[in-house]
Amino acid sequence: MPDAVKKVVSSGAEVAVQQGAGAEAYFSDADYRESGALITADLASTVEGAGAIAKVQPPTSDEVAALPAGATLISLLQPASHLEVVKALADRGVDTFSLDLLPRISRAQSMDALSSQATVQGYKAAIMAADMLPRFFPMFMTAAGTIPPAKVLVLGAGVAGLQAIATARRLGAVVKAYDVRTASRQEVESLGATFIELDLEAQEGSGGYAGAQTEEFLAAQRDLIGSHVAVSDVVITTAAIPGRRAPMLVTTQMVESMPNGSVIIDIAAESGGNCELSQAGKDVVHGHVTIRGAQDLASSMPTHASSLYARNISAYFATMLRDGELAPDFDDEIISATCVVRSGQVVHSATRELLKENEA
Numbered sequence: 599m600p601d602a603v604k605k606v607v608s609s610g611a612e613v614a615v616q617q618g619a620g621a622e623a624y625f626s627d628a629d630y631r632e633s634g635a636l637i638t639a640d641l642a643s644t645v646e647g648a649g650a651i652a653k654v655q656p657p658t659s660d661e662v663a664a665l666p667a668g669a670t671l672i673s674l675l676q677p678a679s680h681l682e683v684v685k686a687l688a689d690r691g692v693d694t695f696s697l698d699l700l701p702r703i704s705r706a707q708s709m710d711a712l713s714s715q716a717t718v719q720g721y722k723a724a725i726m727a728a729d730m731l732p733r734f735f736p737m738f739m740t741a742a743g744t745i746p747p748a749k750v751l752v753l754g755a756g757v758a759g760l761q762a763i764a765t766a767r768r769l770g771a772v773v774k775a776y777d778v779r780t781a782s783r784q785e786v787e788s789l790g791a792t793f794i795e796l797d798l799e800a801q802e803g804s805g806g807y808a809g810a811q812t813e814e815f816l817a818a819q820r821d822l823i824g825s826h827v828a829v830s831d832v833v834i835t836t837a838a839i840p841g842r843r844a845p846m847l848v849t850t851q852m853v854e855s856m857p858n859g860s861v862i863i864d865i866a867a868e869s870g871g872n873c874e875l876s877q878a879g880k881d882v883v884h885g886h887v888t889i890r891g892a893q894d895l896a897s898s899m900p901t902h903a904s905s906l907y908a909r910n911i912s913a914y915f916a917t918m919l920r921d922g923e924l925a926p927d928f929d930d931e932i933i934s935a936t937c938v939v940r941s942g943q944v945v946h947s948a949t950r951e952l953l954k955e956n957e958a
């Protein structure tokens with residue numbers, strides 16, 4: 599984004615932006631030029647001589663081949679899902695940093711790309727549900743009678759879930775939510791939603807995330823959550839456990855129990871889905887219920903998704919600079935936790951283990 603370019607330029611770096619890079623987020627080459635960027639014609643001329651390269655998605659193999667050896671790459675790499683790319687980057691000698699590995703500590707909040715993109719996802723999920731539902735979200739008292747508000751259930755009250763709750767509340771729905779972490783209760787209630795109390799043990803992991811759950815736990819959760827799903831017009835599911843398949847929370851039977859015209863938005867569809875019937879990138883119509891396997895929700899709101907991501911990147915990049923030179927401090931928790939490849943070696947231990955397993 600042009601604003602972020604300005605910031606990086608003021609830190610003493612030169613910035614090259616590939617022609618048309620901002621077009622889909624409604625930023626023109628002229629906007630970037632005005633912010634001090636050099637506009638380049640293609641990938642090769644953009645990365646030529648670059649010390650650091652910022653991207654959204656992981657690079658393709660052609661892109662890796664074009665990167666200068668010894669350069670630094672910052673992106674949302676999700677290394678566990680892109681092992682071949684990680685290997686290619688190591689072979690190419692590109693120092694690689696992935697923002698999805700950022701520790702959730704206060705100092706890193708301005709760089710937290712997972713949170714910024716989840717904020718967009720949660721908001722968009724609630725708006726989508728309101729658009730798809732064949733009834734109003736708010737209560738209406740009209741001359742033709744009173745319309746009751748829609749009932750929305752949010753499963754998983756992390757960053758995306760809380761944003762979905764806030765948005766659905768703003769639209770006037772009655773919202774209930776559940777999460778396996780105890781801390782989420784207060785956050786849900788502070789947004790004016792009701793926290794569903796289930797007779798289950800909390801599942802706390804490390805770093806503010808949920809812990810891995812057994813199949814017994816999930817079966818018990820499904821038994822208890824069923825009656826809440828059955829009375830909901832909308833279910834928005836966001837439940838995730840880092841590095842694992844999304845937990846399956848909503849069964850086909852539960853879908854069949856929902857009111858006519860109900861809608862499920864499954865934000866976890868890309869990582870396996872929270873609903874048994876979800877298919878990533880598709881709308882599945884099962885009886886009288888539509889299940890949307892949400893995909894690329896952040897890309898559907900490119901201006902603000904890009905704006906937030908660009909701020910994350912520029913804040914992260916600033917921690918790598920010393921006296922205007924690229925000099926990441928590997929003793930800094932933020933740098934060491936996010937580093938995947940350094941000097942041709944895969945240094946992120948979980949990724950290295952996965953690569954070894956794949957080779958065996």
Ligand SMILES: NC(=O)c1ccc[n+]([C@@H]2O[C@H](COP(=O)([O-])OP(=O)(O)OC[C@H]3O[C@@H](n4cnc5c(N)ncnc54)[C@H](O)[C@@H]3O)[C@@H](O)[C@H]2O)c1
Pocket residue numbers: 702703704706707710712713716753754755756757758759776777778779781782805806807808811819836837838839840845847
């Ligand atoms: N300190 C920071 O800077 C910072 C930044 C971002 C997030 N966080 C913390 O991390 C939390 C989770 O972050 P996230 O949204 O990226 O998580 P996430 O995307 O990994 O998971 C989404 C939610 O799903 C929940 N979940 C997992 N299994 C579930 C199940 N079976 N049923 C219901 N819910 C289930 C998780 O507890 C989480 O709240 C935040 O709410 C916050 O407390 C801290």
